[in-house]
Amino acid sequence: MKKEKLNFLIPKKEDNLGQWLIEQGISAGFPSPADDFKEIRISLDKELVKNEEATFYARVSGDSMQGAGLENGDLLIIDRSIEPLNNKIAVCFVDGEFTVKRIKIESKKLYLIPENKKYSPIEINEENELIIWGIVTYVIKKL
């Protein structure tokens, strides 16, 4: 067998003519003094909706809760996960319609109290079919 000679290829030495590339660039200005103090901008969504999965919205129609600041056309934020306790304002389904009223529990009786003298309280007894649908947590109104 014929022996082959190995040729070694050696890189040629050259002067280093190149320059380092600084990809990010070097900015000459003064860095923003606020950079270390960045915060997330206020989000009403986060503030008003504590439980995304249980939050629904409703529109007020009528003036039965005027005294509590709920007026015709206002937007209600409703959280279904909150327990319906005495004095809470709740969206209820009673006698075939949705209504918003204050819950009152007095001597083992349940009342839905409007906050407008034009309307009278609703006493809940066995004949009414009542669903306490959710608790109102915020009212949004347009001025």
Place this chain on the structure above:
Amino acid sequence: MFALIDCNNFYASCERVFNPMLNKKPLVILSNNDGCVISRSNEAKALGVPMGAPAFKYQSVFKKNNIHIFSSNFPLYGDISNRIMNILSSFTPNIEIYSIDEAFLNFKGFDNYDLEKYCEKIKKRVLKWTGIPISIGVGPSKSLAKVANKICKKFPKKTHGVYIIDSNEKRIKALKWLEIENVWGIGFKNSKKLREIKVKNAYNFTSLNDNWVRKKMTVVGLKLKKELEGESILGLEEIRPQKKAIATTRSFENTITTFKNLEERISTFAICCAEKLRVQNSNCNSIYVFVKSNKFKKSEYQYRKGIVMATPFSTNSNVVISKYAVMGLGKIFKPGIKYKKAGVIITGITSDKSYQITLFENEKTKHKKLMKTIDFIQKKEGQNKIKLANQDLKKRWKMKQEKLSYNYTTKLNEIIKVK
């Protein structure tokens, strides 16, 4: 242990949350274009309305029994489903969303928990937060969880919506109760085969010889047997595999007779499929197109035909998929037929990553860019803002949704009103 959570009569229950007047009343939900029944309240089931009942045939039954009818409101159902799945995720890190109204939970490592109480808590929370009643079946394997869920549904009063198969006695009792046809994933062919050898219920099935099952029903059948025996074989599919087929099919409100009108529909269906492909970063290489006459009108000439069109290269371009779908239609279209239904089904789906370049014919590279631009614009400006010229440019085709309820959770001007 695995749990299968299933929302009771999901679509009907969603409608009831925002319309509690419907509680305890019979109601049905119709499919797209108000074609047939796809969800029934228990009351409607009791009145004998079958699943899939064609709406026009049952018009008098609906009227006579005061059955409330709704068009399907998928924006609403989708939103409620998301809420429920998020609530379920807070109970275990391992969840498989199986369908719009079903999810598997893995209770691995929950040995110290009283599962009965835990499930009760899940059920209560979902009902309180979203208004949707659910059933929970628990068992040592996914298949047994499914069986337990069936028991919940069949005996709601006894189980109160939670049933746990946690002993061998319970397992055997459940399997003896479950008819072979109703075993999850058994299939029509296999259950027929099993009936022939006097296998009537799931318990009979588990008493068969392993080798026989493997021989006659492949390894899939054997896996099922093991699962029913209480061995967990199937794991959670936490990341859903890409869809193997994508389809858009519709029944028409009025029949279509001309090629031009049918071409418009087929092109629109094809583009709808192409959009779904791009959402999951996939391509396809074959397109099935079909047309059907109205099978309920026996007096009319009946015609049904489908054709598979292979594209020369993998694609997800509106232009190419529409072109081949319409070409397919050209081959199966027969004049003089009153077409009632048509559709496009896309198969041979491959992911963008495994895209194969062919030697002779490839997609024009500008298509990818064009589709990107179209998707971007439609995302910003709304669907169907850009169309191909063979699509209807006026809004002539609108889905028939005569009994549509409001989008109570996704449109601010459609939320409930309270007095």
